[in-house]
Amino acid sequence: MALALWFLAAILDYKVALPGYHYQFPRDHFSHPEYRTEWWYYTGNVHASDGHRYGFELVFFRQGQEHKPSGNPSAWRVDDLYLAHLALTDIDGGHFRYFKRLNRAGPGIAGVSSDEGRIWNGNWQVRWDKATNVQSLTAMADGVNFSLRLTPGKPPVINGENGVSQKAAGAGRASYYVSFPRLAVDGKLNGADIAGTAWMDHEWFTQQLDASQRGWDWFSVQLENGADLMLFDLRRSDGTADPYSSGTFIAKDGRATHLRRADFELQPLEYWTSTKTGAKYPVKWRIAVPSMGVALECTAAVRAQELVDEEDAGLTYWEGAVTYSGSSAGLGYLEMTGYAGPVKLY
Numbered sequence: 505m506a507l508a509l510w511f512l513a514a515i516l517d518y519k520v521a522l523p524g525y526h527y528q529f530p531r532d533h534f535s536h537p538e539y540r541t542e543w544w545y546y547t548g549n550v551h552a553s554d555g556h557r558y559g560f561e562l563v564f565f566r567q568g569q570e571h572k573p574s575g576n577p578s579a580w581r582v583d584d585l586y587l588a589h590l591a592l593t594d595i596d597g598g599h600f601r602y603f604k605r606l607n608r609a610g611p612g613i614a615g616v617s618s619d620e621g622r623i624w625n626g627n628w629q630v631r632w633d634k635a636t637n638v639q640s641l642t643a644m645a646d647g648v649n650f651s652l653r654l655t656p657g658k659p660p661v662i663n664g665e666n667g668v669s670q671k672a673a674g675a676g677r678a679s680y681y682v683s684f685p686r687l688a689v690d691g692k693l694n695g696a697d698i699a700g701t702a703w704m705d706h707e708w709f710t711q712q713l714d715a716s717q718r719g720w721d722w723f724s725v726q727l728e729n730g731a732d733l734m735l736f737d738l739r740r741s742d743g744t745a746d747p748y749s750s751g752t753f754i755a756k757d758g759r760a761t762h763l764r765r766a767d768f769e770l771q772p773l774e775y776w777t778s779t780k781t782g783a784k785y786p787v788k789w790r791i792a793v794p795s796m797g798v799a800l801e802c803t804a805a806v807r808a809q810e811l812v813d814e815e816d817a818g819l820t821y822w823e824g825a826v827t828y829s830g831s832s833a834g835l836g837y838l839e840m841t842g843y844a845g846p847v848k849l850y
Contacts, residue, residue: 518538518539518540518568518710519538519539519710520539520675520676520678520709520710520711521539521668521669521676521678521679521680521708521709521710521712522668522675522676522678523665523666523667523668524666524667525667525668525680526667527662527667527680527682529660530618530621530632530634530637531618532680532682532706533618533632533634533637533682533706534616534617534618534623534632535566535616535618536680536708537566537568537583537584539568539680539708539709539710540567540568540709540710540711541565541566541567541568541708541709541710542565542566542567542706542707542708542709543563543564543565543566543705543706543707543708544563544564544623544630544704544705544706545561545563545704545705545706545707546560546561546562546563546630546639546641546654546702546703546704547559547560547561547702547703547724547823547825547836547837548560548652548654548687548689548700548701548702548703548837549595549700549701549702549726549805549825549835549836549837550652550689550693550698550699550700550701550702551698551699551700552693552696552697552698553696553697553698556596556597557595557596557805557825558592558593558594558595558693558698558825559591559592559593559595559805559809559824559825559837560591560592560593560650560652560693560702561589561590561591561592561602561823561837562588562589562590562628562630562641562643563588563589564586564587564588564616564623564624564625564628564630565586565587565588565589566584566585566586566616567584567585567587568583568584569583569584569585583609584608584609585606585607585608586606586607586608586609586613586614586615586625587604587605587606587625588604588605588606588614588625588626588628589602589603589604589811590602590603590604590628590643590645590648591603591809591811591823591824592648592650592693593805593806593809593824593825594806595805595806595825598806599806600806600808600809600810600824601645601646601647601648602811603645603646603648604811604813605625605626605628607625607626613625613626614626621633621634627642627643627644628642628643628644629641629642629643636655636656637656637660637684638653638654638655638656639653639654639684639687639704640652640653640654641653641654641691647694648694649693649694649695650691650692650693650694650698651691651692652689652690652691652692652693652698652702653689653690653691654684654687654688654689654702654704655687655688655690656684656686656687656688657686657687657688658684658685658686658732658754658758659758660682660683660684661682661683661684661685661752661754661758661760662681662682662760663681663682663683663734663750663752663760663762664678664681664750664762665762667680668680668681669681669707669750670748670750671712671713671717671738671748672712672713672714672716672717672738672746672748673714673748674714676710676711677711677712677713677714678709678712679707679708679709679712680707680708680709681705681706681707682705682706682707683703683704683705683706683734683752684703684704685703685724685726685732685734685752685754686701686703686726686732686754687701687702687703687704688701689701689702700835701726701835703724703726703732703836703837713738713847716740716741716746717738717739717740717741717746717847718739718740718741718842718846718847719738719739719821719840719841719842719843719846719847720736720737720738720739720749720839720840720841720842720847721736721737721739721770721786721789721838721839721840722734722735722736722737722838722839722840723735723736723751723789723791723802723826723836723837723838724836724837724838725791725800725802725828725834725836726834726835726836727828727832727833727834728832728833728834729756729832730755730756731753731754731755731756731796731798731832732753732754733751733752733753733754733793733796733798734751734752734754735749735750735751735763735768735770735791736749736750736751737749737765737770739842741846745765745770746765747765748765749765750762750763750764750765751763751767751768751793753793753796753798761796763793767793767794767795768791768792768793769790769791769792769793769794770789770790770791771789771790772786772788772789773786773788773789773790773801774786774787774788775787776804776807776808778808778810778812778844780810780812781810781812781820781844782844783810783820783822783843783844784843785810785822785840785843786840787803787804787807787822788801788802788803788804789801789802789838790802791828797831798830798831798832799830799831800828800829800830800831800832800834801828801829801830802826802827802828802836802838803826803827803828803829804824804825804826804838805824805825805826805827806824806825809822809823809824809825810822810844811823812844819847820844820845821839821840821841821842821843821844821847822838822839822840822841822843823837823838823839823840824837824838825837826838
């Protein structure tokens with residue numbers, strides 16, 4: 505699950521996500537230009553050989569601007585816009601840094617290529633081994649330089665029911681949503697050897713939320729007992745949880761179970777207020793999935809992990825490394841949108 509993109513505009517003759525989609529891999533790990541919005545979302549917890557802990561986020565967004573060919577032969581025409589976010593949390597140092605970039609495809613500046621097994625925006629990129637699903641990430645920014653190899657420990661999971669992750673009432677208010685819930689990480693961060701685990705989400709859709717939904721809270725959970733869990737809680741403008749909130753429990757052997765909102769409990773316990781935006785984020789939570797024997801507390805590894813968009817509060821969100829304790833210890837990520845302002849919707 506990830507931040508909805510940055511423009512409020514009319515739907516331009518794109519397809520919508522409907523039940524019954526026939527997934528094909530590796531084809532569906534790459535671009536779907538017939539749908540307006542798409543993202544590839546990587547988050548992970550890693551540590552250096554001396555035990556120093558870090559969290560990372562690298563995300564690539566594609567948003568369609570012209571679905572039908574315009575007839576413009578220029579390499580600079582804008583069929584799609586490509587946004588990318590990069591963030592690094594120095595957990596033990598208590599620091600958080602983030603960067604963003606926005607490009608058109610241009611003459612190779614940004615894009616997605618199934619033939620090359622590549623997703624990129626400038627010198628931030630993913631290289632995909634389509635035979636093994638090993639994904640290699642590289643990114644460089646001011647004070648951040650990493651090269652990571654992500655090896656799946658479980659097969660990809662299709663979230664939702666009947667092939668779609670429904671987010672609101674009505675046909676097409678949904679996404680196609682695939683996760684790699686447990687990726688083993690090895691590589692280098694700023695010259696140091698690191699290892700750990702990561703989570704990857706890939707979603708594509710044209711419209712999913714509706715105007716009554718202000719934002720969401722999304723949790724990825726990787727437990728020491730081998731189980732993984734994804735939950736998202738859609739928040740309505742009146743503060744209530746939307747019944748279309750849902751999740752997926754992935755057993756140690758990779759078997760996935762869909763969770764409806766009635767199957768899990770979420771309770772905020774502690775809050776952090778941003779000095780930049782004034783937004784008040786819950787940074788400690790109680791989570792329970794009684795049918796799966798899950799009872800956890802989720803705690804932000806660093807409280808200040810807010811990515812601020814200086815131009816639009818609706819595009820500001822909190823995304824950061826968290827730890828879990830309770831029925832099993834674990835690590836993961838938490839994303840919270842709509843606290844600085846209603847999240848941008850299509």
